[in-house]
Structures are given as C-alpha cells and as structure tokens.
Amino acid sequence: MKSLPSMFSSLHTSLQGILNARTSTVPFPTLTDALPTSAPDLFSNDYLSIANNGQLRQSFLKRIAHSSHLFGSRGSRMLAGNTSEHIALESRLQQYFGTEAVMLFNSGYDANVSFFGSIPQEGDAVLFDELIHASCHDGLAVSRARKAARPFAHNSVISFEMVLRQVLAGCPQIVARKATLFVVVESLYSMDGDFCPLPDFLRVLDRYVPSGCYHVVVDEAHSTGILGPGGRGFVAELGLQDRVHTVIHTFGKARGLTGAVITTSPIVRRFLIHYARPLIFSTSLPHMNLIALQCSCDIIEGPLGDQLRTRLQELSAHFGGLLLELVKTVPKTAFSLPETANQLIPFSPIFPILTPQPVALATYLEKHGYGATAIAFPAVPRGQERIRVVIHAGNAESDLDNFVALLRHWAMAQHASGWSARL
Ligand SMILES: Cc1ncc(COP(=O)(O)O)c(C=O)c1O
Numbered sequence: 001m002k003s004l005p006s007m008f009s010s011l012h013t014s015l016q017g018i019l020n021a022r023t024s025t026v027p028f029p030t031l032t033d034a035l036p037t038s039a040p041d042l043f044s045n046d047y048l049s050i051a052n053n054g055q056l057r058q059s060f061l062k063r064i065a066h067s068s069h070l071f072g073s074r075g076s077r078m079l080a081g082n083t084s085e086h087i088a089l090e091s092r093l094q095q096y097f098g099t100e101a102v103m104l105f106n107s108g109y110d111a112n113v114s115f116f117g118s119i120p121q122e123g124d125a126v127l128f129d130e131l132i133h134a135s136c137h138d139g140l141a142v143s144r145a146r147k148a149a150r151p152f153a154h155n156s157v158i159s160f161e162m163v164l165r166q167v168l169a170g171c172p173q174i175v176a177r178k179a180t181l182f183v184v185v186e187s188l189y190s191m192d193g194d195f196c197p198l199p200d201f202l203r204v205l206d207r208y209v210p211s212g213c214y215h216v217v218v219d220e221a222h223s224t225g226i227l228g229p230g231g232r233g234f235v236a237e238l239g240l241q242d243r244v245h246t247v248i249h250t251f252g253k254a255r256g257l258t259g260a261v262i263t264t265s266p267i268v269r270r271f272l273i274h275y276a277r278p279l280i281f282s283t284s285l286p287h288m289n290l291i292a293l294q295c296s297c298d299i300i301e302g303p304l305g306d307q308l309r310t311r312l313q314e315l316s317a318h319f320g321g322l323l324l325e326l327v328k329t330v331p332k333t334a335f336s337l338p339e340t341a342n343q344l345i346p347f348s349p350i351f352p353i354l355t356p357q358p359v360a361l362a363t364y365l366e367k368h369g370y371g372a373t374a375i376a377f378p379a380v381p382r383g384q385e386r387i388r389v390v391i392h393a394g395n396a397e398s399d400l401d402n403f404v405a406l407l408r409h410w411a412m413a414q415h416a417s418g419w420s421a422r423l
C-alpha cells in the first residue's frame with residue numbers, strides 16, 4: 001500500500017485531535033464489523049421484516065427478468081435520469097396517497113434537505129419539534145427562513161402554543177397573510193417511540209393563524225407502511241390528509257428499500273424541480289430500486305401488508321405488556337420506561353429502555369445473540385441514556401420472551417453486584 005503524500009499530515013493531526021475529544025465522550029463504531037446475521041432483529045428499521053421477505057424477492061426477480069432497464073438511471077431527473085419508470089412510480093404513489101402532487105427523492109435525507117432548503121422563503125417562520133430529524137435541520141440550515149426557525153419542547157402542546165405566540169408576535173406579516181408559518185413534526189419519533197399530538201397542534205394553529213397562512217409538514221419516516229389504511233401512514237390513520245400540506249414518506253424503513261416521496265401541492269412540486277439541489281444535482285434512483293419499490297408497494301398495499309401490520313401490532317402489544325410487568329419487578333436503578341410508556345402500547349413498535357448503563361446492557365445482550373445499540377449522550381440528553389428496542393412483524397414471540405428474560409437476569413445481576421460491592 002502506498003502512503004499518502006506528507007502534505008496531509010497537518011490535516012490528519014488536526015482531525016485526530018478533534019476525534020480524540022469526540023470519542024472520549026461518544027462511543028463511535030468503526031463500521032468494520034457487521035452485526036451477526038443470526039441475531040433476532042430487534043433493532044433495525046425494517047418494521048415489517050420486508051427487506052428479506054420471500055414474496056418480495058420472488059416478485060422482484062420475476063419483474064427484473066422482463067425489464068428493459070435494470071441498472072443506473074444515467075443522470076439527474078433534469079437530464080437522462082427522468083425515465084418512464086420514475087414517472088410510473090410517481091403516478092402510482094400519487095394515486096395511492098390520493099394527493100395532488102408527489103416528488104420522488106433518492107432518500108428521506110434528500111427529501112428533507114430539498115424541502116426545507118428551498119420551500120420556506122425570506123419572511124416566513126418555521127416552528128419545529130426539538131426532536132425532528134437531522135435532515136430537517138440540515139435543510140433549515142440553508143433555508144432563506146433559517147433565522148426565523150424556532151424549536152418547541154418535544155410533543156408539548158403548551159410549549160407549541162407558547163412558541164407559536166412568540167413567533168407570531170415577531171412576524172406580524174404571517175397574520176397579515178403576507179408570509180407563511182411552517183410547522184414541522186414527525187409522526188412517530190424514533191428515539192422515544194411516541195406519536196405527535198397532531199390534532200392538538202392543529203387546534204392551536206386554528207386558534208392563532210389564519211387558514212392559508214400556515215403549512216404543516218409531517219415526516220412519516222417511521223410510520224409509513226405500518227399505520228393507516230393500506231399502510232398510508234399516520235396522517236391517513238387520523239384522517240387528517242386535508243389538514244396536512246406536505247408529508248415525507250421514506251422507503252428505507254417499513255418499505256424495505258431506499259428513497260422517499262413527498263406528497264404535496266403542484267406548486268411546491270414545481271418549485272422543488274427548480275430549486276431542490278439534491279434533486280437537480282444528483283443521479284436519480286436506479287431502475288432496480290424502482291422495480292423493487294413497485295414490488296414493495298404491491299405488498300404494503302395488499303393483503304400481506306395488512307397481515308404484517310396486524311402481526312406487528314400484536315407483537316408490539318405482547319412485548320409492551322411484558323416490559324410493563326418487568327419494570328414492576330426489577331430494581332428501578334437497573335432500568336425504567338419513559339413516562340409515555342403506557343401510550344406506547346399497543347401502537348408503537350419502538351420501545352426505549354432507559355438505563356444508566358446502556359453500553360454494559362448492550363454488551364450483555366450482544367453476548368447472548370441480540371444485536372443492541374447503546375444510545376448515550378449526546379444522542380440523547382444526560383439521564384436519558386437507553387437501549388432502543390424495535391419490534392418487527394417477523395419476530396418470533398419466543399425471541400421477545402427470551403429477550404425480556406435476559407433483561408430481567410441482567411437487572412438482577414446488577415442489583416446483586418451492587419449489593420456485594422457495598423458489603
Ligand atoms: C425521521 C426521519 N426522517 C428522515 C430520515 C432520512 O431517511 P433516509 O434514511 O431515507 O435518508 C430518517 C432516517 O433515519 C428519519 O428517521
């Protein structure tokens with residue numbers, strides 16, 4: 001192996017210094033070891049266990065055998081990469097979501113950076129939940145409205161109303177109907193597993209902001225495919241499609257692939273085509289992904305999708321019940337559930353287990369065949385360290401039972417070692 005030219009050494013010295021400071025507080029993986037594939041999946045975003053689904057595999061293989069295009073799209077949508085397959089998938093998704101316009105993106109990250117980086121204008125204001133995804137922040141960071149973006153406390157209707165009133169006082173042009181207030185939330189939050197109180201937020205908006213002067217954006221990354229009729233998501237589950245202006249559905253989680261679609265108005269779509277840099281300056285989705293997405297949609301929208309969603313709910317309820325019983329019987333110092341725990345059951349497949357020792361617990365679980373990710377500060381606030389468990393339609397009930405038995409064993413062992421250390 002040839003060594004790099006020495007002019008890089010000053011760069012490396014400076015990078016090394018920053019890395020040393022960072023890794024002393026944040027455990028970062030080297031990404032050189034894969035999780036053992038035998039581990040029961042209690043941690044991925046593949047909620048419906050569709051990524052390795054046999055029916056998806058079969059229909060994909062059948063479809064690609066007859067496809068004239070298979071690999072790269074050969075350019076951005078603005079150039080050679082706007083093919084009939086991209087248009088066909090968009091048209092299918094537009095019908096399925098029953099929306100006026102849709103726009104495909106290469107990822108949920110690109111969709112959020114595109115929307116927030118181009119749609120809010122100078123003079124507009126943005127009100128966002130403090131836990132929205134990094135991709136929304138990255139879009140807002142380059143937005144013309146970036147100086148007028150304000151967070152409210154996570155899922156708090158009281159904080160929402162308070163910050164809304166402050167924002168409106170600072171931006172009288174919104175109530176004067178000359179500018180727009182953007183409200184940004186996620187449907188299901190991935191770290192806490194809790195749902196946005198969207199109807200409450202809409203009620204507050206109606207009280208303070210004239211209709212037509214606000215634009216609600218919901219990121220459905222963690223709910224698309226698993227909620228709503230035919231997997232249409234949280235907004236559809238609540239029947240609020242005519243109250244929410246833009247929705248981001250990503251394909252990397254319950255839909256088992258990669259990419260995203262924004263459902264929105266025709267004018268927002270046109271604006272994105274003109275100004276969304278990730279859309280304009282990047283090669284569009286390859287054909288094999290588009291074909292696989294068509295097959296994934298067939299499953300999500302059909303009877304198998306319904307079965308998988310039902311199974312996911314049953315298993316989530318089962319696991320939630322076991323967890324609630326468990327925390328009643330183990331020392332509180334070992335772990336606890338967040339205050340929202342009762343609301344998690346049976347709807348959310350995401351279970352945060354708060355523990356002061358997330359790395360020790362994750363290591364213990366890994367030793368017993370369960371890949372587990374410790375989530376420590378600063379990914380979550382101090383005192384909120386956790387492991388995050390995700391239930392999947394393909395989990396066996398016995399795996400969940402075994403997992404809870406291991407949690408109990410670990411908690412008791414911690415308790416016993418704490419006692420012996422104090423004796
Ligand atoms: C809430 C949310 N939005 C957007 C994204 C980005 O989606 P993608 O992985 O498709 O880039 C993620 C990914 O983790 C997410 O959790």
